[in-house]
Amino acid sequence: MHIHVVNHPLVQHKLSLLRAAEISTNKFRMLTDELARLLAYEATRDLPLEPVTIDGWCGPVDVQQIKGKKMTVVPILRAGIGMLNGVLDLVPSAKISVVGLARNEETLQPEPYFEKFVGDLDDRLALIIDPMLATGGSLVATIDMLKRKGCKEIKAIVMVAAPEGVKLVNEAHPDVQIYAASLDSHLNEHGYIIPGLGDAGDKIFGTR
Ligand code: PRP
Ligand code: URA
Numbered sequence: 001m002h003i004h005v006v007n008h009p010l011v012q013h014k015l016s017l018l019r020a021a022e023i024s025t026n027k028f029r030m031l032t033d034e035l036a037r038l039l040a041y042e043a044t045r046d047l048p049l050e051p052v053t054i055d056g057w058c059g060p061v062d063v064q065q066i067k068g069k070k071m072t073v074v075p076i077l078r079a080g081i082g083m084l085n086g087v088l089d090l091v092p093s094a095k096i097s098v099v100g101l102a103r104n105e106e107t108l109q110p111e112p113y114f115e116k117f118v119g120d121l122d123d124r125l126a127l128i129i130d131p132m133l134a135t136g137g138s139l140v141a142t143i144d145m146l147k148r149k150g151c152k153e154i155k156a157i158v159m160v161a162a163p164e165g166v167k168l169v170n171e172a173h174p175d176v177q178i179y180a181a182s183l184d185s186h187l188n189e190h191g192y193i194i195p196g197l198g199d200a201g202d203k204i205f206g207t208r
Contacts (some may be wrong), residue, residue: 003166003178006042011035015159015181018197025206029082032131032159032204035181036086039157043127043179044090069125072097072118072151076130076142082204083129083157097126099145101138108191110138115145122150131200133161133178134193136168143173159200160184162193 017023018031050067053060071091075084077100088094100114118124126146133139133156143154154176156169161180164187169176184193192198202208 002170002174002176003161003180003183004042005180005183006039008038008042011038011181014038018159019195023203025203028203032082032200033086035159036083036129036157037089039159039179039181040087040090040127043155043157043177047125070120070123071095072121072124072126074099074126074128074142074146076101076128076138077114079132079201079204080128080130082131082200083159087127087129087157091127094127095124097121097146099142101141103134103138103191105190108135108137110141112141112145117146117149121146122152124151124153126151126154128154128156129158130156131159131204132193132197133158133165133169133180134187134191135162136165136172139165139169139178140172143169143176147173155179160193160196162187162196 014031014035047069048067049064052065053062071094073087073094074097075081095118097117101110101112103110128142139156146154157179160182162184184196186194188194
């Protein structure tokens with residue numbers, strides 16, 4: 001499976017706090033933001049570097065800089081917005097592409113309602129962000145859209161993944177690496193991740 005579960009103690013501790021049933025909107029939002037930052041740190045670990053010589057205080061210095069890799073962060077609306085600031089803290093110059101998908105509560109199929117991509121997708125690494133990877137339908141649909149627009153390199157960051165969703169994404173897009181704080185047990189009959197977090201979008205936006 002192309003899933004990297006980030007076992008860093010800070011990630012696991014913050015995830016444990018997120019799972020509390022009675023968590024406030026404010027706390028859920030704060031922890032989502034912090035987790036997004038830590039997961040983005042892991043997901044960008046293998047960005048290529050190149051040697052560069054700069055003018056340092058005592059003359060030329062050989063340093064390493066990220067090799068011209070441009071990025072687009074792709075939040076899946078709504079819940080992905082909750083992870084956006086955390087990721088942008090690490091890659092402040094990244095352009096943002098937005099995908100709006102709502103999962104139909106009966107069919108569990110993602111229904112697209114918005115898309116706005118940056119122009120030069122063929123030249124960028126896309127970093128999709130969404131707190132929950134459940135059936136995988138939303139992530140597969142987003143990757144399909146990005147690839148149709150010419151995007152060649154895609155990674156996904158989620159807080160919690162279900163094995164069913166990871167399997168679907170791996171089968172449809174084996175080239176896409178997924179970074180998660182947890183690979184949970186399974187989906188329940190309503191397509192919710194168990195133990196999961198409940199409805200992450202509702203908790204981030206305070207609409208539950
Ligand atoms: C949730 C979640 C993912 C999707 C995951 O969003 O944020 O986008 O469901 O489910 P899947 O893997 O089965 O497709 P939802 O559609 O509930 O919308 P929201 O972000 O507006 O709350
Ligand atoms: N969307 C969520 O917000 N939570 C789940 O468990 C599944 C889909």
